[in-house]
Structures are given as structure tokens and as C-alpha cells.
Amino acid sequence: MTEFEKQPSGAWGEEARAAVERAVRLATEVLGCPSARVILGAPAPQDPAGPTDEGTCTVAVALSSGDPVGVLEASLPAGRDRAATQQGLDAIAQGLSAELHGLASREIAAQRVRDLETALEAMDQAIVMVDASGAIAVMNARAGQWLDQPLSLQVPEEGAVEDALGPRVLEAHHPDGQVFEVRSHVLPDGTTVQTYLDVTARRQAEQAMAESEARYRLLAENTSDIVALTNETGEASYVSPAAAALLATPVEALLGPAFVEAVHAGDRQALANARNRALASAEPVRVEYRMRRAAGGWLWVEAQLRRAEPDQEGGRPLLVQAIRDVSDRRAAMAAMRAAADAKSEFLATMSHEIRSPLNAILGFTQLLAEGEGLDALQRDRVKRLEIAGENLLAIVNDILDFSALDAGAVSLDRMPFDLRHWLERTLALVERAAAEKGLTLCTEVDPTLPGRLEGDDRRLGQVLLNLVGNAVKFTRRGEVSVSVSRTAENGRDMVLCTVRDTGIGIPADKLGHVFQRFAQADGSVSREFGGSGLGLAIVSRLVALIGGTVGVESRVGEGSRFWFSFPLEEATSVAPPGRPPVEALPTTAQRVLVVDDIEMNRVLAGAMLRAAGHEVVEVESGAEALSQLLRRPFDVVLMDVQMPVMDGVEATRRIRALPPPINVIPVVAMTAAVLTEQVAALKAAGLDDHLAKPFRREEILQMVARWSQRGPVTVGAPPQEEVPASPATLEREVFRQLLTLIGPQTLQRMLGQFAERLAQLGGWLPGASEAPDYPEELTALVHQLVSSSGMLGFAALSQALRRLEEAMRTGEHEHTALAEAEARLAEVRGLVAEPLEVLAAA
Ligand code: ADP
Numbered sequence: 064m065t066e067f068e069k070q071p072s073g074a075w076g077e078e079a080r081a082a083v084e085r086a087v088r089l090a091t092e093v094l095g096c097p098s099a100r101v102i103l104g105a106p107a108p109q110d111p112a113g114p115t116d117e118g119t120c121t122v123a124v125a126l127s128s129g130d131p132v133g134v135l136e137a138s139l140p141a142g143r144d145r146a147a148t149q150q151g152l153d154a155i156a157q158g159l160s161a162e163l164h165g166l167a168s169r170e171i172a173a174q175r176v177r178d179l180e181t182a183l184e185a186m187d188q189a190i191v192m193v194d195a196s197g198a199i200a201v202m203n204a205r206a207g208q209w210l211d212q213p214l215s216l217q218v219p220e221e222g223a224v225e226d227a228l229g230p231r232v233l234e235a236h237h238p239d240g241q242v243f244e245v246r247s248h249v250l251p252d253g254t255t256v257q258t259y260l261d262v263t264a265r266r267q268a269e270q271a272m273a274e275s276e277a278r279y280r281l282l283a284e285n286t287s288d289i290v291a292l293t294n295e296t297g298e299a300s301y302v303s304p305a306a307a308a309l310l311a312t313p314v315e316a317l318l319g320p321a322f323v324e325a326v327h328a329g330d331r332q333a334l335a336n337a338r339n340r341a342l343a344s345a346e347p348v349r350v351e352y353r354m355r356r357a358a359g360g361w362l363w364v365e366a367q368l369r370r371a372e373p374d375q376e377g378g379r380p381l382l383v384q385a386i387r388d389v390s391d392r393r394a395a396m397a398a399m400r401a402a403a404d405a406k407s408e409f410l411a412t413m414s415h416e417i418r419s420p421l422n423a424i425l426g427f428t429q430l431l432a433e434g435e436g437l438d439a440l441q442r443d444r445v446k447r448l449e450i451a452g453e454n455l456l457a458i459v460n461d462i463l464d465f466s467a468l469d470a471g472a473v474s475l476d477r478m479p480f481d482l483r484h485w486l487e488r489t490l491a492l493v494e495r496a497a498a499e500k501g502l503t504l505c506t507e508v509d510p511t512l513p514g515r516l517e518g519d520d521r522r523l524g525q526v527l528l529n530l531v532g533n534a535v536k537f538t539r540r541g542e543v544s545v546s547v548s549r550t551a552e553n554g555r556d557m558v559l560c561t562v563r564d565t566g567i568g569i570p571a572d573k574l575g576h577v578f579q580r581f582a583q584a585d586g587s588v589s590r591e592f593g594g595s596g597l598g599l600a601i602v603s604r605l606v607a608l609i610g611g612t613v614g615v616e617s618r619v620g621e622g623s624r625f626w627f628s629f630p631l632e633e634a635t636s637v638a639p640p641g642r643p644p645v646e647a648l649p650t651t652a653q654r655v656l657v658v659d660d661i662e663m664n665r666v667l668a669g670a671m672l673r674a675a676g677h678e679v680v681e682v683e684s685g686a687e688a689l690s691q692l693l694r695r696p697f698d699v700v701l702m703d704v705q706m707p708v709m710d711g712v713e714a715t716r717r718i719r720a721l722p723p724p725i726n727v728i729p730v731v732a733m734t735a736a737v738l739t740e741q742v743a744a745l746k747a748a749g750l751d752d753h754l755a756k757p758f759r760r761e762e763i764l765q766m767v768a769r770w771s772q773r774g775p776v777t778v779g780a781p782p783q784e785e786v787p788a789s790p791a792t793l794e795r796e797v798f799r800q801l802l803t804l805i806g807p808q809t810l811q812r813m814l815g816q817f818a819e820r821l822a823q824l825g826g827w828l829p830g831a832s833e834a835p836d837y838p839e840e841l842t843a844l845v846h847q848l849v850s851s852s853g854m855l856g857f858a859a860l861s862q863a864l865r866r867l868e869e870a871m872r873t874g875e876h877e878h879t880a881l882a883e884a885e886a887r888l889a890e891v892r893g894l895v896a897e898p899l900e901v902l903a904a905a
Contacts, residue, residue: 082159082163085162087101089158094151096120099138100137102136120137120152135156188258190205190256191256194253194254205259206259235259242261283303286305287388288387289385292381296320297320299318299322312356333350342370348367351365368384369385410466421455424448424452425879432445458597460875465604475518483514489524489528502538506547512547513631515634516634518630519609525605526606529601534563534623544563552611555630557629558629558631562626566622568617578603578615611627613626614627654677654695656699658684658688658706659683660703664850667801668763674804685706685711685717686708698729699731701733701766703732711734716748731754731766756849756850757861792857792890793891793894795902817895824844824884828885831881849861852891863888864884864887
């Protein structure tokens with residue numbers, strides 16, 4: 064009987080069972096034991112020879128020596144010696160052990176083969192074993208799949224990599240595109256083991272990678288832009304060959320910190336800022352800088368910086384820079400700017416060239432119109448000539464203004480001005496035109512607006528005049544009204560000027576364009592009303608420059624409303640509200656120092672001041688003024704500005720550098736320069752105030768009074784009221800005052816000097832306009848005569864000379880001014896020859 068506690072299964076189980084049965088049979092049939100059994104898996108007997116019980120013998124069955132797997136147990140045959148039976152059973156157990164051992168070893172070997180086969184079949188690689196005779200000994204399923212054309216794969220290709228020490232490795236290409244890495248290993252018995260690994264995907268990926276890298280490299284290496292890879296401090300790890308071409312520098316010489324060193328020192332900070340910005344954002348950052356050329360000089364480049372992801376985690380940040388040569392572009396832009404400048408210059412020159420003869424035409428037309436002996440028809444023709452000439456001049460002026468604004472060549476003045484006076488002065492210029500058309504001109508000013516503002520009243524006047532001029536031009540009947548009020552823009556206080564008319568209006572589709580240059584509502588409008596179409600373009604540019612806004616509303620047939628705004632800035636200087644009558648001025652005697660190189664001015668100023676009770680010292684130069692001031696105390700200095708050697712501005716600077724209290728003495732400029740920018744320059748130089756020459760008695764007395772009654776010093780220009788143009792050649796009242804002030808003798812002497820200067824001027828003027836430049840002596844003479852003729856009472860000549868002085872300075876209206884000055888000069892020269900009494904007579 065056989066018992067298996069652990070049943071072996073499969074083939075080995077069957078054979079083991081048969082072996083056990085054979086051992087049992089041997090024990091029963093050969094040894095004659097009445098019963099026997101094998102218990103596999105039972106513990107080995109403690110004492111193999113010892114009886115387990117009466118009549119039973121037990122022996123261990125082992126698989127290998129000392130490795131018991133069970134016991135053989137049998138009962139004693141009747142009458143048999145126990146030891147002999149034990150011996151027999153031992154021999155049977157040993158036989159069974161040997162047989163079981165053999166069976167187990169075979170089973171293990173078979174299992175190994177089975178495992179190997181499973182592994183081979185599961186492998187991703189194909190494996191083939193070819194024995195020395197060339198027969199395939201082993202081949203897994205994948206080999207069967209792949210090696211349908213085994214020969215092509217087994218023949219090593221040329222160029223296959225072969226390692227002398229290790230297996231041969233070669234790459235085989237299957238006709239269907241698969242790529243295998245084949246490793247061959249030759250065993251000592253001549254058997255070759257070959258493994259095939261499908262590397263198609265790997266090779267494809269490698270190839271794709273190589274191709275894309277090649278493409279990028281091709282791009283980087285062949286674009287005309289420099290491609291550089293830098294870190295956050297600008298050190299380059301890659302620079303494309305374009306650098307060599309653009310900078311004539313070998314690429315290697317730009318790697319590392321050399322890249323930053325090649326950047327112009329003045330641009331490095333901008334580049335560093337750009338790097339930081341690019342690193343902080345995903346957006347590319349542009350920057351322009353200069354790079355050194357090996358041959359010398361700098362190349363302007365524009366770089367686009369973009370952050371690149373670092374190679375590995377924790378790697379340093381990288382920046383890709385695409386750098387482009389922009390020197391041509393910069394040169395083109397400079398050329399464009401130069402061309403624009405040239406255009407403006409051309410326009411300015413041409414306008415000037417056109418204006419000069421035009422001024423002559425206008426000047427002589429005026430003289431012709433004022434002259435005697437024209438009949439009505441001729442007068443009408445001259446009038447037309449004058450109007451056409453004026454229109455032409457206006458157009459040329461517009462072109463000049465527009466080109467100056469376009470070139471950014473217009474700067475603004477900042478001076479205090481009287482708002483209501485500014486409005487009146489500006490509207491006075493269109494009063495006649497409005498009256499001729501029967502239009503009502505009305506104004507309205509918000510009473511809460513300050514009286515004195517600060518700004519460029521001349522430019523503001525130009526804007527307002529343009530709008531009011533248009534309103535009058537495009538209105539056939541009704542009214543033109545101007546209102547000035549307060550408004551606010553972006554939280555800023557502004558002045559709003561609105562010009563309304565009851566004119567032809569502007570069609571809605573044209574309204575959007577009227578502020579563009581050369582925009583006219585339509586051809587018929589320009590034919591009927593004239594104009595260049597530049598006026599509103601100038602207005603909108605000027606208003607933008609001033610810091611305001613401009614707009615329009617209009618309805619065809621009903622009228623238009625144009626408005627513009629400018630910053631409301633109240634004048635900080637406090638000026639006397641009005642001119643007190645001379646009698647009302649304080650009579651406290653003041654010590655006044657009068658400085659002027661022209662005797663007549665000195666004497667006149669001195670006489671006027673003395674007559675009012677002031678104490679006056681007259682000196683003729685800046686240097687003398689300084690020495691007088693150091694010698695004795697004064698209350699106020701009246702200082703001429705244009706003087707030889709040391710002019711008034713320099714003298715004032717030196718006074719300000721003297722020890723206190725002399726340095727704080729009020730210094731009032733006496734000058735015929737009344738342009739706002741000139742006055743501003745004087746104030747900047749330290750002059751406290753300004754008295755325009757020629758001055759009247761009230762003016763000089765008021766000025767002295769103002770600076771002598773200083774409580775808190777109030778600084779500011781006196782209101783610039785224009786002396787109304789007097790048609791009279793000689794203002795007899797002024798002349799008579801002078802006569803009483805300085806007496807006939809001094810006056811006669813002065814008239815003599817004056818007549819000499821007039822003769823000098825008479826010699827200069829006729830040829831003046833032909834000379835390329837006005838000689839300095841002429842400008843100086845005109846300047847002097849502006850004041851002296853005014854002081855003597857020749858107001859019309861003084862005004863004509865002032866206009867001439869301005870025309871010579873600006874080049875505008877020169878011919879008109881020259882013609883007018885010549886005419887006035889002739890009149891005055893005729894008069895000066897008269898005896899004093901005749902002149903003074905009413
Ligand atoms: P222009 O020199 O032709 O007057 P502007 O630039 O001053 O040039 O004006 C442009 C155009 O706008 C004018 O030609 C006219 O058609 C229109 N325009 C301007 N102001 C008025 C207005 N107050 N009423 C009607 N049309 C106007």
C-alpha cells in the first residue's frame with residue numbers, strides 16, 4: 064500500500080508513484096513482509112534501526128543523501144530475524160531514494176527548460192541559436208515573426224560596429240522599414256547566439272531629433288540675424304555665425320562674458336534691464352543697443368529677448384536673443400528726419416523769400432492807397448490789390464506756421480496777461496471785417512475768472528483769431544459771439560473759449576476733417592470764401608501744444624460752434640489794478656539812479672523824475688552805476704539794457720553779487736525791447752521790473768512809486784497797455800511838457816542830436832532791404848530811435864520804428880515796415896527843421 068501525503072503531480076508524480084509501488088512490492092514479495100507502505104512527507108524515524116513497535120520495521124526514504132522525504136514501513140515476517148529484515152528494507156529504501164532523486168532532478172531540469180521557453184517567448188527581442196553546422200537550434204516566436212527573411216538579417220552589413228572583445232553589434236534593415244540592432248555571440252562549441260532588438264522607433268526618434276536640430280542649426284547659422292543664448296548676466300553660451308559677418312568678430316571671441324563686453328558701455332544697463340524684464344515674463348522684450356565692430360565703430364542692433372526653459376530642473380535660466388542689424392533703419396529714420404527738417408526749412412525759406420517781395424508790394428500798395436490823386440476806379444483797383452496781397456500773405460504765413468508746428472519748432476512763452484484785454488485786442492482785429500458785413504460781434508466773460516492769467520497770450524490770440532476770423536468769414540448775416548468761461552478737464556481747471564456763429568455751417572460728413580490740413584468743407588466754399596485750409600490744422604496743433612482741447616459742432620444753414628480750452632493759470636505776480644493818476648502817486652522823494660548811454664534818455668528821465676521831486680543821479684554805463692551804488696545809498700535803479708561795454712543785464716548781475724543791502728535794490732529795466740520773451744529773459748537775469756521805452760511821465764513816475772512803496776515787494780510787469788497809434792506826426796502835448804521840463808536850450812540841443820541820427824537813418828534805409836543782413840549799426844540806431852523819437856513826442860515815427868525793429872528781427876513784414884519807416888522819417892525830418900516855438904504850437 065502506498066500513501067502520498069503530498070501528491071506529486073504530472074509525469075513525475077506518475078513515475079514516483081510507480082517507483083513507490085515497486086518498493087512496496089519488493090518488501091512484500093521479495094522480503095516476504097506481510098504488509099508494507101511508503102509514507103512520503105512523514106518525519107524520518109528518530110532511530111532508523113530501532114523498532115517503532117513490535118513487528119514493524121521503519122526506514123527513511125531520502126531524495127538525496129541525508130535529505131529524507133518519507134519513510135518505508137513494513138511488518139516483520141513470521142519467524143524472521145528482525146535485523147535481517149531491517150537490512151533488506153534499508154536496501155529497498157535506498158533504491159527508492161535513488162530512483163526518486165533521479166526523477167526529481169529530471170523534473171527540475173524540465174521545469175527549467177519550460178521557464179526558459181516562457182522567458183524566450185515573452186522577450187521583446189528575437190533570439191536565434193545556430194549551431195556549428197548551421198542548423199537553427201533555438202528560435203523564439205518573435206524571431207519567427209521578424210525573421211521571415213533571415214538571411215538578409217544574418218549577413219552583417221558593412222560598417223557594422225564590431226567590438227573585438229564583446230559581441231558583434233550590427234544594424235540590420237528589414238525591407239519593410241524595420242531596423243534591428245543585431246548582437247551575435249559565438250559560443251566555444253561554435254554555436255552562434257543572435258539577438259535582434261527592434262530599434263525602429265528609437266532610430267526614428269533619433270533621426271527626427273537630429274533633423275530638427277539640424278533645421279534649427281541651419282536656421283540659426285544661416286539667418287542674417289545673430290542668434291545668441293545667454294544666461295541672466297548676459298554671458299553667452301552660443302552665438303551664431305552671423306555675428307562673424309556683422310561684427311567681423313569670430314564667434315568664439317563673443318562667448319562667455321565677452322558678449323556683454325562687446326556691448327557699448329552706455330547701453331549695457333538698458334540691455335540688463337531688458338534681460339530682467341524678459342526673464343520675468345513670457346513675452347519677448349525688445350531693446351536696441353550698440354555692439355562693437357572688430358574693425359572699429361559700433362553697430363546698432365535691435366534684439367528680441369525671450370526666456371527659454373532651462374535644460375534640466377534647477378538649471379540656470381536662459382535667454383534667447385535674436386539680434387538684428389538696424390543701422391540702416393536708424394540711418395533711414397535719421398534721413399527721414401533730416402528730410403522733414405529740410406522740408407520745413409525749405410518751406411520756411413520759400414515763405415520768407417515770397418514774403419519779402421510781398422511785403423514790398425503791400426507796403427507800396429498802402430502808400431499808393433494813402434496817396435493823393437487817385438480817381439475812384441484806381442482807388443478800387445489799389446484796394447483789390449491790397450486785399451489780394453493780404454490774403455496771399457496770410458496763406459504764406461499759415462504755411463510757415465504750420466511747418467514750424469509740424470517740425471516741433473514752436474515753443475511757448477509764459478507771461479502774465481490780462482484776460483479781458485487779450486480778448487478785446489484779438490477781437491479788434493476782426494471788428495472791421497464784421498462791421499463791413501453787418502455782423503454783430505458780442506463777447507461774454509465769466510465774472511469769476513481771474514483778471515490776470517499766465518500763458519502765451521500771443522499764441523492763444525492766434526488760436527482765437529483763427530476761429531473768430533473763420534466765424535466772420537463764413538457768416539453772411541447774424542452774429543458772431545465769443546464767450547469765455549471756466550471748465551475742468553481731467554481734474555484740471557481750464558479756460559473755455561467758445562466762438563458761435565450764425566453762418567453757413569459745416570456738413571456732418573465734413574465735420575470730422577476740418578482740423579486736418581488742407582481740409583475745406585468743399586470746393587465751392589473755398590472759391591467763395593478763400594483760405595488755405597491750414598487755419599484749423601494750425602489751431603488744433605497749437606491747442607495741443609498749449610495743453611488744451613479743441614472741438615466743433617455745426618449745422619448746415621444754422622451756424623457753427625467752435626471751442627478750445629487752455630489751462631487756467633492765474634498770474635502769480637500781483638500788479639497794480641490800474642494806473643493811478645500821477646497826482647495820486649506818493650510824493651515821498653526817492654533816490655533814483657538812472658543808467659543809460661543815450662544822453663537824451665538820461666536827461667529826459669532825470670528831468671521827469673526831478674520835476675516830481677525825486678533826487679536823481681544819471682550815469683552812462685553799467686560800470687559807473689556800480690561805483691555810484693557803492694558810494695551812496697539809492698532807492699531804485701532805472702537801467703537801460705543795451706549799452707556798450709557792460710550791458711544792463713550784466714550790470715544787474717554784478718549788483719546782485721554786491722554785499723547787502725545794495726544787492727537787493729530794485730532794478731527796473733528801461734528798454735524798448737517789449738517782446739514777452741525779451742522781458743522774461745531780463746527777469747531771469749535778476750531785473751525786478753521793466754519800463755518800456757519810450758515812456759511817458761506818468762509811467763516813469765508810477766514805476767518809481769511802485770518800487771519805493773514796497774511793503775511786501777510785489778514783482779510783476781506793469782500792464783502792457785498799448786499806446787494807441789496816434790495819427791499825429793508830433794504829439795504836441797508831450798512836446799510841450801518836455802519843453803517845460805527841460806527848458807528850450809536842452810531841448811534844442813537834443814533835437815539837434817536827434818536830427819543827426821534821423822539823417823543817419825535816412826542814409827541807411829533805402830538800401831537796407833537789398834543787403835543780405837542788416838548791419839549792426841542800423842539795428843542799434845533803430846533801437847535807439849524807437850525810444851528817443853517817442854520821448855520827444857514823435858509817436859508815429861516811434862511806432863513805425865518799433866515795427867521795423869521787430870520786422871528786422873523776425874524777417875516778417877520787412878518791406879511794409881521799411882516803407883512805413885521811410886515815410887514817417889521823411890515827415891519827421893521835415894518837422895525837426897522847424898523852430899521850437901512852431902513845433903510846440905498847437
Ligand atoms: P480755411 O483757410 O479754408 O478757412 P480752415 O482750416 O480755417 O481753412 O478751415 C477749414 C474749413 O472748415 C473751411 O474751409 C470751411 O469749409 C470750414 N469752416 C471753418 N470754420 C467754419 C465756420 N465757422 N463756419 C463754416 N465753415 C467753417
